[in-house]
Amino acid sequence: MIDDETPVLDNHLHLDPDNHRGIDAVSDFARLGGTHLLVVNKPSWHLGVEAETGEDFRPVFERTLEIVEAANEELEGRAWPVLGVHPGLISRLVDDRGYDANDAREIMQGGIDVAAEYVANGEALALKSGRPHYEVDDAVLEASNAVMRRAFERGAELDCAVQLHAEASEEMTELTDWAEDAGLPAHRVVKHYAGGRLEGPIPSVMSEKDRLEVAAERGEPFLMETDYVDDPDRPGAVLGPKTVPRRVAWMLENGLDDAVRIAHVETPKTVYGIDTVETLERP
Template identity: 45%
Template sequence: MRFPKFPVTDDHIHIDPVNGRGVEAAKDFLRAGGTHVFLVSKPSWSLSVHPSSGADFARVFDETIRIAGMIADTGVVVYPVLGVHPAEISRLTDRMSLEEAAGVMKGGLDCAARYVQEGKAVALKSGRPHYDVSPGILAASNEVLAHALALAYECRCALQVHAESGPCADIADMARQAGVATDRVVKHYGSPDTPLHPSLIAKHEAIPGLVRSKRPFTMESDYMDENSRPGAVTGPKSVPRYTNKLLESGQITEEDCFRIHAETIGNVYGVTILLP
């Protein structure tokens, strides 16, 4: 494996040694030229956790931290991102009231915030369903998201948001009301039209134009690491591969690579990205 000339950071990836390829996927990322990942906790049900209280999410977070250690052993620098997937509300309301479900999700976020405060994670994750839901579920989801923003303010950390496609301009308003800078609210699977910080799928066609305009953005694979869905959303090699493809075609420079994968990441998450 050649020594990388610049950092390559995947802003949103899942690694799952139980349901997916696990550390082998992280090794693929490393061999392709990747250096840093933001490891995002998976939904509770994918780890066979069925929470009845916020404290039950600790099992999900502890597993994420354990996997982070396994990834770090490969030489990849890993930053855990912990939170409650917004689709949890649809599962929880199958066995409890909507009010109770929202309470469990807020409790899970409280639990995640403690990991951030203890230095075990660098950011939180929340959002709202990206699929059609009833007005009641949407309102409750926005209430949970507002709670996540309040925690991000308290923890002085970034928040990754999983939500519907499009700009999500109202979330920017929610962030400002919570006192959180919009450039620290990351729109996972984002698009350039968002007033939040866009984390773009590695092959997004807008990347060269954003580089030319100097618009801050980051790149992600959203790799799910599930054997039942191999390669979804894109593979673990995608961020380094597309970064190098853009570099080799002259659409970006090494200076651009440092800005995308180190400088911008540092500004959003408050971490220092250095070559390992």
């Protein structure tokens, strides 16, 4: 059972009010005890945007801000937008649309720059970037790493976190080294879709019991997420919006109170500078 003073944060999910459940998913999350959300913009092509310049991402970001504003009406805490460019776009640009890797890099870096504008003016909380989690050729990998480094540079300038979509690994200190070289502290780098054990970035742990048990046992900073995609073709993917509050209730029932505090109070404050306790207003 989640008590009235426990904030419950899903660190990474997507909402699509135009094509699927949208705010109904937020209502499900809130009804089970969820209080705070970090809403990541959907991949640009999922919203019908085939970007040719950085400015072409702006409608994707604007729609995400609108979704977050609506989500705030449903939550006893609040939601924040995380904006950026999905790293899988580079394959779409190169393989499907005929761009070379360098031109694709420029488009994607332009999108990161536009996302950074929203962080700079206080409309977004953090940036999202990364590199493909699947095998790509050397030119595409080099271009993807350059996009990610641009996100680290912008994050350093803005003192904001960067969420990464990347390959599965338990050791990614090279990426936090790159971030620190750009002036972004390692604790501002978050690996989305992580397991319970990770060296380098802060793990945003997929909310499956076995992963959470590992994270809780370590006692290190971590976050919890579903990566809910709000896709009508995959209604429950990746995990449903009720999952994080259900897992928090399970953790509390099993004596993992310290881990809940780490994931939902301490780590959000360390990584993003947000206070999930002060922003919680339960009846």
